[in-house]
Amino acid sequence: MxxxxxxxxxxxxxxxxxxxxxxxxxxxxxxxxxxxxxxxxxxxxxxxxxxxxxxxxxIFIDRESYLINLRLNIHEIIFIHLAGRLMTSNIDRQNPHAASTLRKLSTAIQGLAPQISQFVKGSANTFDNGSKKQDPHYMQVLEVLTSGWARNQKIHLWYHSQETGPIKEYIFSPFFIEVGAFGQTIYVIGRLDPDGTYRTFKIDRVERIELLTEKYAIPEDFNPDDLLNNAWGIWFTNQEPVTIELHFSWRVAQRVKETLWHPTQRLILQEDGSIIWQGEIAEPREMVPWIRGWGADVEVLQPESLREEIKNETIRFMNLYGIFAGSKENEK
Missing domain, CATH: 1.10.10 (Arc Repressor Mutant, subunit A)
Structure with missing residues (x-):
């Protein structure tokens, strides 16, 4: 040599x-x-x-600036492109890092698949053009969380659980960053100091954030898939999951059958073409927006608390539009 x-x-x-x-x-x-x-x-x-x-x-390597060498085939590139497209429909804020990722992919495959390259570049543009709102604070929070996660350094954050709620301070160890299925946002899951309880934060609600020098270790038995196995989206609890039973009309039965909505999903076909949907869900309230979206084509059978919540909301809708039980308009 x-x-x-x-x-x-x-x-x-x-x-x-x-x-x-x-x-x-x-x-x-x-x-x-x-x-x-x-x-x-x-x-x-x-x-x-x-x-x-x-x-x-x-001597340290700058892990935020370090460029990773990665070799991908065209099918792997398309997967990243599709993940990016899914993000564009679920996140309403600009993300220059996502745009940069897709532009690099576009350039890399320009000679291999020029037409696909142009479409990937178009997807990149949706992350930093005027169709999404600029939110530098949101990006700064996400970047600090990412740095803490990558470096195993704890985070000091100031958070309000609701828009009008009080701001509280937390020392937090980020274990996992997850995109919410609903609500166009990103969540971080981790552990609080000093009691060690798990907590999920919605990054939109982080008012202030600082990266600490104190280190932490993610437990070897931590598995986000296990933690979120019964969650409808991002909510998990230490309690046993609740059995949900929904009756979908024949009009939407085919659409319901086409998708695995939850890992615990069970479908029971009915003679009239309708479907009974069953699942084990950690927090039933997280399903309410999805159930609401099916309108009169779904009936909550159980649990009774969820059925009552949807029934009361239906009554509020009827009052809002001036529809009363037994009226001809209500029978349409």
């Missing part, structure tokens, strides 16, 4: 070592690892094309 080949190999190894050591590493440790003098490591660090910095005597 020539000197140049040896140096290039060592530069690659130094990069991999820095990536594998988020806590940083000293020049002396690098010199011992690669069996070279510390002056050689100093020269090698200067030759690196990746973003590095020093704190005290330790």
């Amino acid at each position: 020539t000197r140049i080949e040896s140096k290039l190999q060592r530069l690659s190894q130094i990069e991999a070592t820095l990536v594998d050591h988020p806590e940083g590493i000293t020049r002396a440790e690098l010199a011992r690892r690669f069996n070279v003098h510390r002056s050689t490591i100093l020269r090698n660090l200067a030759d690196l094309t990746i973003p590095v910095y020093e704190e005290g005597d330790r």
Whole structure:
């Protein structure tokens, strides 16, 4: 191996070592690892094309600026494109990082699939054009949460649970960031200090946020899929899930059958073409907007509390539009 080949190999190894050591590493440790003098490591660090910095005597890779080498085939690229398209319909704010991701993909496949490249570029534009609102604070909150999650550093945040509610302070360890199925927003799931309880925060409601230096570790047994298995969207509890039973009319039966709405879903076909839908849901109230969207083509059979909630809301709708039980208009 020539000197140049040896140096290039060592530069690659130094990069991999820095990536594998988020806590940083000293020049002396690098010199011992690669069996070279510390002056050689100093020269090698200067030759690196990746973003590095020093704190005290330790060398770190800048994990927010570091560009990852990733090789994708056209089907994997289309998956990312579809995920981006789904995000555009679920998030109402601009996101320059999402736009940049799709533009890079568009450029990468321009020679391979030029027509698809143009469509991917168009998807990128939807993340930073005038169709979505600018919200620098929202992006700053998301970026700080991402940094804390990536670096395993705790977060100090100020949060209001409702628009008119009091602002409360929390020390928080982010374990997972999730897109909400409803409500056009993003949530973060993690653990509170000092009691260690799990908590979900809606990032729209974070008034202020700071990245702390204190480290945390995500438990090995933490699994967001297990935690959210019975959630309709993002709400989870320590209680047993509630059995939900809905009766869908024959008019929408085919549409209901086409989709797996929840992992615990069970469908019972009826002789008249209608369907009984059953599922085990952590928090039934989270289903209300979805149930409401089916209008008169769905009836809540159980639990009784959810049935009463939908019934009372129906009565409010009738009063709102001046429709009263037994009226001819109500029979249409």
